[in-house]
Amino acid sequence: MNVHAQTTRTPAEAALIDSFAGRVSELPGDAAVTVRRDEALELLKNGLPSRRVEAWHYTDLRRLLSSVPAFKPVSEAEPVAPLIERSAVLAVLGGAAVDRNTGIDGVTVSTVADRLIEGGMTDGLAAAEPHDAVGAINAAFVSDGYVIDIAEGANLDRAIELQNLHTGGQAHSRFSVKAAAGAKATIVERQAGDGEALVSSISDLDVADDAEVLWIVLQEQPDTASYLGRFSARLGKNAKLTLFVMNSGGKLVRQEVRVEAAGEGSEFRLRGVNLLAGEAHCDVTMVLDHIAPDTYSTETLRNVVTGRANGVFQGQIRVARDAQKTDAKMACNTLLLSDDGGFSAKPELEIFADDVACGHGATVTEIDGNHLFYLMARGIDEKTARGLLVKAFVAEVIEELDDEAVVEALEGKLDAWFVEHG
Amino acid sequence: MPAVQETIDQVRMIDVDQYKYGFETHIESELAPKGLNEDIIRFISAKKDEPEWMTEWRLQAFKRWQTMEEPSWARVSYPKIDFQDLHYYAAPKNQSGPKSLDEVDPELLRTYEKLGIPLREQEILAGVRKQGEPSTLDGEPGDNVYSSGRVAVDAVFDSVSVVTTFKKELAQAGVIFCSISEAIREHPELVKKYLGSVVPVSDNFYATLNSAVFTDGSFVYVPKGVRCPMELSTYFRINEKNTGQFERTLIIADEGAYVSYLEGCTAPQRDENQLHAAVVELIALDDAEIKYSTVQNWYPGDSEGKGGIYNFVTKRGDCRGKNSKISWTQVETGSAITWKYPSCILRGDNSRGEFYSIAVSNGHQQIDSGTKMLHLGKNTTSRIISKGISAGNSQNTYRGQVSAHRKAANARNFTQCDSLLIGNDCGAHTVPYIEAKNATAQFEHEATTSKISEDQLFYVMQRGIPEEEAIALIVNGFVKDVIQQLPMEFAVEAQKLIGISLEGSVG
Numbered sequence: 001m002n003v004h005a006q007t008t009r010t011p012a013e014a015a016l017i018d019s020f021a022g023r024v025s026e027l028p029g030d031a032a033v034t035v036r037r038d039e040a041l042e043l044l045k046n047g048l049p050s051r052r053v054e055a056w057h058y059t060d061l062r063r064l065l066s067s068v069p070a071f072k073p074v075s076e077a078e079p080v081a082p083l084i085e086r087s088a089v090l091a092v093l094g095g096a097a098v099d100r101n102t103g104i105d106g107v108t109v110s111t112v113a114d115r116l117i118e119g120g121m122t123d124g125l126a127a128a129e130p131h132d133a134v135g136a137i138n139a140a141f142v143s144d145g146y147v148i149d150i151a152e153g154a155n156l157d158r159a160i161e162l163q164n165l166h167t168g169g170q171a172h173s174r175f176s177v178k179a180a181a182g183a184k185a186t187i188v189e190r191q192a193g194d195g196e197a198l199v200s201s202i203s204d205l206d207v208a209d210d211a212e213v214l215w216i217v218l219q220e221q222p223d224t225a226s227y228l229g230r231f232s233a234r235l236g237k238n239a240k241l242t243l244f245v246m247n248s249g250g251k252l253v254r255q256e257v258r259v260e261a262a263g264e265g266s267e268f269r270l271r272g273v274n275l276l277a278g279e280a281h282c283d284v285t286m287v288l289d290h291i292a293p294d295t296y297s298t299e300t301l302r303n304v305v306t307g308r309a310n311g312v313f314q315g316q317i318r319v320a321r322d323a324q325k326t327d328a329k330m331a332c333n334t335l336l337l338s339d340d341g342g343f344s345a346k347p348e349l350e351i352f353a354d355d356v357a358c359g360h361g362a363t364v365t366e367i368d369g370n371h372l373f374y375l376m377a378r379g380i381d382e383k384t385a386r387g388l389l390v391k392a393f394v395a396e397v398i399e400e401l402d403d404e405a406v407v408e409a410l411e412g413k414l415d416a417w418f419v420e421h422g
Numbered sequence: 423m424p425a426v427q428e429t430i431d432q433v434r435m436i437d438v439d440q441y442k443y444g445f446e447t448h449i450e451s452e453l454a455p456k457g458l459n460e461d462i463i464r465f466i467s468a469k470k471d472e473p474e475w476m477t478e479w480r481l482q483a484f485k486r487w488q489t490m491e492e493p494s495w496a497r498v499s500y501p502k503i504d505f506q507d508l509h510y511y512a513a514p515k516n517q518s519g520p521k522s523l524d525e526v527d528p529e530l531l532r533t534y535e536k537l538g539i540p541l542r543e544q545e546i547l548a549g550v551r552k553q554g555e556p557s558t559l560d561g562e563p564g565d566n567v568y569s570s571g572r573v574a575v576d577a578v579f580d581s582v583s584v585v586t587t588f589k590k591e592l593a594q595a596g597v598i599f600c601s602i603s604e605a606i607r608e609h610p611e612l613v614k615k616y617l618g619s620v621v622p623v624s625d626n627f628y629a630t631l632n633s634a635v636f637t638d639g640s641f642v643y644v645p646k647g648v649r650c651p652m653e654l655s656t657y658f659r660i661n662e663k664n665t666g667q668f669e670r671t672l673i674i675a676d677e678g679a680y681v682s683y684l685e686g687c688t689a690p691q692r693d694e695n696q697l698h699a700a701v702v703e704l705i706a707l708d709d710a711e712i713k714y715s716t717v718q719n720w721y722p723g724d725s726e727g728k729g730g731i732y733n734f735v736t737k738r739g740d741c742r743g744k745n746s747k748i749s750w751t752q753v754e755t756g757s758a759i760t761w762k763y764p765s766c767i768l769r770g771d772n773s774r775g776e777f778y779s780i781a782v783s784n785g786h787q788q789i790d791s792g793t794k795m796l797h798l799g800k801n802t803t804s805r806i807i808s809k810g811i812s813a814g815n816s817q818n819t820y821r822g823q824v825s826a827h828r829k830a831a832n833a834r835n836f837t838q839c840d841s842l843l844i845g846n847d848c849g850a851h852t853v854p855y856i857e858a859k860n861a862t863a864q865f866e867h868e869a870t871t872s873k874i875s876e877d878q879l880f881y882v883m884q885r886g887i888p889e890e891e892a893i894a895l896i897v898n899g900f901v902k903d904v905i906q907q908l909p910m911e912f913a914v915e916a917q918k919l920i921g922i923s924l925e926g927s928v929g
Contacts, residue, residue, distance in 0.1 A: 054495055336863070344855070345856040345857075347854060350849065351849060351850045353843070354846060362865070362866075363865060363867070365864045365865070
């Protein structure tokens with residue numbers, strides 16, 4: 001369809017522009033930040049991306065983001081118990097950072113609000129391209145978050161948990177973490193809340209040479225919240241990053257992942273579990289750039305779709321001309337358990353180097369009849385047997401993580417979802 | 423792992439500077455003035471002696487086209503086309519439907535002889551060239567490709583169909599095989615019923631343009647229960663400068679019918695780019711089967727990327743009836759730019775769609791090609807096997823969509839695409855779109871060389887064949903399956919390409 005059409009602004013687009021006018025005076029930042037915010041607003045004035053924009057083909061934001069709630073003057077959000085025991089919690093409540101330090105040696109913390117006012121945080125504060133709605137909304141409205149530096153060679157004995165919580169309205173946060181050379185850390189990012197909301201959150205991670213990070217995104221928004229998230233990372237020489245993403249809530253979810261394997265010998269692992277129920281629309285979009293030679297990446301996503309939910313996975317692996325000997329494997333497996341649900345996958349390869357091993361696989365099916373029969377033949381009723389198989393299907397990805405405490409905590413989350421959604 | 427030497431050599435043999443069909447035929451032509459407007463459309467329609475409804479259909483399409491924008495989503499780049507700077511009609515003079523071969527301009531006959539296309543059916547019938555004669559098999563690749571076997575040919579030169587062979591014999595079987603212009607005049611009821619029913623007038627920018635200005639093409643109707651007694655084929659040749667070729671092909675297989683159709687194309691070597699925007703519609707009714715094969719060898723431009731054909735083609739098959747089957751096979755080696763997605767609409771219950779493609783790009787060629795399998799009916803199955811090989815400075819993209827409608831219970835798809843890069847200045851890209859809206863659908867997409875059906879692999883390997891060879895054997899087996907059903911000579915080039923090893927495939 002290429003028919004020209006003059007479009008009018010949707011209620012959500014209008015609400016975004018209006019809330020900017022009402023909010024701008026309270027937003028932190030120096031003159032340079034203000035310029036960036038204005039630029040972001042200009043992009044929003046051009047309208048939210050529709051399915052005609054290739055990157056948003058399966059998530060027509062223009063249509064799906066039906067409303068944008070107003071900012072709440074006061075947030076009643078409270079920090080929650082961390083996923084992993086003994087974690088140092090850094091909470092952002094209703095868009096305001098409330099903690100100042102972690103008490104962990106080798107970790108320094110400052111707030112995004114302070115950085116915006118002091119200057120020096122404008123670099124990441126721009127949309128990546130004209131249709132980058134996540135970047136534009138966040139750049140226009142971002143109010144707070146944390147900037148964390150992990151010292152060279154520091155091996156953190158406790159995890160850091162970033163909590164981004166709300167009680168409705170709007171919340172726009174940012175997290176920036178630098179793991180210096182040889183550092184080792186586990187970071188949990190919690191996205192949750194209560195009530196009708198629009199949340200945007202951008203996390204940015206720098207993994208320097210030989211550093212190793214396990215980053216867990218746990219998105220448990222209520223089914224009244226729209227969540228626009230991005231995780232981006234850059235890997236140095238021989239750096240290792242494991243990113244685990246679990247989406248188990250939200251009405252409209254777009255989780256973007258952008259990773260650059262920029263250092264020779266760097267390794268990236270993405271493990272994702274998407275549990276979709278009700279009317280949820282959940283989109284995980286990844287762009288992975290292999291820039292340096294001898295880089296390695298694997299991505300495994302397991303999706304369970306029930307009810308009238310709709311799942312999307314777009315995964316693009318780009319291998320630059322110089323990134324010879326790249327080894328990249330991507331798999332996206334979906335159990336579609338309802339005729340009213342849907343799942344769309346677009347696993348994309350873009351290869352410019354001629355000596356690489358890249359592959360992708362995508363499957364969408366129902367539960368295997370043979371597996372079901374096997375269990376039922378042993379006297380297990382159908383409902384239980386189905387439950388076991390579905391759980392095993394996703395648990396497999398979780399069990400791949402090395403840390404026992406993390407595996408246990410995530411499986412607890414998984415059980416909770418199955419209890420709630422049968 | 424990088425490509426093996428054998429593969430590199432084979433790809434070099436079909437590099438852009440090896441183009442064999444670049445000669446030009448000097449023949450007096452009748453040209454429509456440059457530009458596109460309602461008058462030109464009326465002019466074309468009048469030239470074709472078309473009934474009023476057809477002229478109206480074209481004008482409607484033109485109106486729609488004026489409101490449309492050129493699509494930009496494909497991974498190809500080229501300077502903007504000036505659609506007003508083209509001749510939309512070019513025909514060899516005095517060629518408004520020769521009654522016999524003797525009336526055809528000898529210069530034209532020589533052209534087709536040079537291309538190796540037999541327009542003299544009696545010669546073949548008399549057995550001057552026996553089927554499977556060694557000289558044709560071992561000849562230069564692409565030479566004499568049509569020269570033996572019994573193939574009915576519709577030869578399209580620029581904007582008109584020059585001649586259609588074996589018409590009489592086909593008519594005895596009830597098969598209608600003629601140019602589309604003739605069909606519009608002689609079989610209006612069939613054309614009216616099916617034209618535009620698979621690719622609607624306003625489907626996309628190029629299809630709409632084609633609907634407005636198409637000049638010729640082939641029409642096939644195979645009646646109920648008839649198995650077409652011979653292979654049908656169309657040979658397209660663009661000769662004239664600054665022309666666009668817009669052909670339209672319509673193939674209908676009625677209940678229980680079977681037809682196999684081949685398409686070949688070449689063009690002279692020119693510095694300017696030429697436009698080719700075709701529309702092909704296939705309709706398979708209950709239990710019918712259509713096989714459509716293309717060996718696309720348009721002029722690809724020179725080694726600097728100058729000239730070459732812009733190939734913007736809409737090909738779509740509709741498995742309208744239950745148990746129907748449509749299979750596309752394409753061997754793509756030509757064209758500067760290819761934008762082509764032969765698709766299957768699997769509407770009838772138990773219908774089946776297949777797509778086998780080998781796309782080789784060299785020089786500065788850009789290919790963005792693939793397929794769409796739209797599962798609408800119950801128990802529909804589809805299979806996609808695609809091999810892309812890019813060398814030189816070319817870009818080769820596979821773009822394919824597989825979707826299951828809510829009501830498409832038990833839809834099955836298997837997709838496998840492999841790409842191979844030769845050299846450091848080219849790119850290989852894979853963009854699959856997988857959309858499932860039905861819980862009983864089963865879709866598998868893979869682009870790895872190591873995950874073919876374990877059973878098959880085991881079967882081959884336990885006979886002592888190493889894994890790499892076993893995989894190549896199985897994937898090639900899929901393709902060969904179809905290619906081998908083409909007349910051998912037609913597919914010399916295709917056969918050569920299939921011989922290319924999968925070794926070094928990047929997925």
